[in-house]
Amino acid sequence: MNREPLRFKNGKFKIMLIGDLHEKYDMHTEKAAEKVEDMHALLTKAVEQLNPDLAVYLGDNAWADDKMRMRSVISRILYPVSVKDIPFALVFGNHDRECGVSLEEQTRLYNEHDNCYLYNADDSITGCGNYNLLIKASKSDDNVLNLWFMDSNNLAENRELSKYDWVHQDQIDWYRKTALELKEKNGGKVIPALHFQHIPVPEEYELLREAKPYERLDSVPGHGKWSNKNYVLKETVEGYLGEGPCTPCVNSGQFAAWKEIGDVIGAFFGHDHMNDFAGYVDGIMLAQSKTAGFRPYTDGCRSGVRLITIDENTPENIHTKMYHFKDFGLKSKSLSPYMQNVSDRQDLKLKVAGALLGSVAAVATTAVAVNKVSKNKK
Ligand SMILES: [Fe+2]
Numbered sequence: 485m486n487r488e489p490l491r492f493k494n495g496k497f498k499i500m501l502i503g504d505l506h507e508k509y510d511m512h513t514e515k516a517a518e519k520v521e522d523m524h525a526l527l528t529k530a531v532e533q534l535n536p537d538l539a540v541y542l543g544d545n546a547w548a549d550d551k552m553r554m555r556s557v558i559s560r561i562l563y564p565v566s567v568k569d570i571p572f573a574l575v576f577g578n579h580d581r582e583c584g585v586s587l588e589e590q591t592r593l594y595n596e597h598d599n600c601y602l603y604n605a606d607d608s609i610t611g612c613g614n615y616n617l618l619i620k621a622s623k624s625d626d627n628v629l630n631l632w633f634m635d636s637n638n639l640a641e642n643r644e645l646s647k648y649d650w651v652h653q654d655q656i657d658w659y660r661k662t663a664l665e666l667k668e669k670n671g672g673k674v675i676p677a678l679h680f681q682h683i684p685v686p687e688e689y690e691l692l693r694e695a696k697p698y699e700r701l702d703s704v705p706g707h708g709k710w711s712n713k714n715y716v717l718k719e720t721v722e723g724y725l726g727e728g729p730c731t732p733c734v735n736s737g738q739f740a741a742w743k744e745i746g747d748v749i750g751a752f753f754g755h756d757h758m759n760d761f762a763g764y765v766d767g768i769m770l771a772q773s774k775t776a777g778f779r780p781y782t783d784g785c786r787s788g789v790r791l792i793t794i795d796e797n798t799p800e801n802i803h804t805k806m807y808h809f810k811d812f813g814l815k816s817k818s819l820s821p822y823m824q825n826v827s828d829r830q831d832l833k834l835k836v837a838g839a840l841l842g843s844v845a846a847v848a849t850t851a852v853a854v855n856k857v858s859k860n861k862k
């Protein structure tokens with residue numbers, strides 16, 4: 485990777501997150517073309533309106549069973565970003581290693597595009613695509629912001645401990661070493677940093693609280709060792725909880741390392757297609773970006789992208805917002821009219837409301853019938 489350094493523009497640096505596209509070579513399954521059209525419509529509109537300085541694909545990006553087909557799928561997911569010459573970076577997700585093309589080969593294929601900033605900083609550590617990118621000031625070569633990208637690996641070796649794997653100790657050691665080197669070069673001051681990774685850290689559960697019995701319809705069951713309880717977002721957390729965060733059940737100490745070094749101000753994750761909440765744990769923002777695609781499981785027209793804006797004068801403050809397909813006024817070609825308007829828990833609530841109305845109507849009909857019978861008796 486030998487690209488021009490990334491820079492703040494007019495005092496801002498804007499990053500657009502693209503989660504879990506799960507794009508694949510196959511175009512023959514039902515509504516495949518319409519799903520790709522919807523994904524392109526969302527990304528094209530988002531790029532036009534949000535004008536990001538960098539797009540970050542958050543993993544579970546592309547699938548194909550050989551190199552030639554993978555090249556085609558990669559071009560397909562990059563098209564709305566590349567056509568506007570927007571630089572892109574990415575992390576790999578658990579599903580990215582389930583195809584016939586290794587992550588190292590995928591890295592080479594992504595790098596066939598001139599706007600690619602993905603690289604692998606250290607071949608000796610676990611995973612592929614562990615790296616950082618420094619963002620320079622608008623008018624000098626000062627490093628204002630740092631971006632970390634880390635491979636959260638696949639499934640855990642010991643499934644009794646956890647379904648999903650975690651960031652390994654050698655990756656955390658690489659982060660710590662590199663962050664301290666950057667600090668030293670920066671006159672002993674840490675450079676504020678954002679972290680991007682596919683599978684979230686277990687600390688996301690600190691953004692949730694156990695649901696009260698009357699909140700049953702608004703809550704979701706947890707994942708793994710949290711699965712015996714139902715959760716809702718704490719009142720201080722913004723956004724939407726569509727499913728229990730599928731984090732590893734083992735805490736690798738990654739979050740503790742961020743706290744120890746003190747550079748990471750926010751960490752952004754994919755993996756959970758219906759979650760788009762953002763909140764703070766011990767002063768570090770943990771935020772989800774839901775799927776921007778229509779191939780994987782979604783919650784209707786709420787596929788979307790997350791925008792992060794950092795101000796050059798106050799890089800320690802994060803401004804972030806989700807933009808959903810429906811917010812752009814787009815009309816889906818792949819979703820049914822019903823799914824375009826209601827989905828997920830809205831859908832469930834409507835069904836429950838329908839059932840309740842049905843019961844009320846049944847009671848009213850019975851009451852009328854009884855009344856008629858009584859009148860007839862007279
Ligand atoms: Fe996914």
Ligand SMILES: [Fe+2]
Nearest residue numbers: 544577578755
């Ligand atoms: Fe995933």
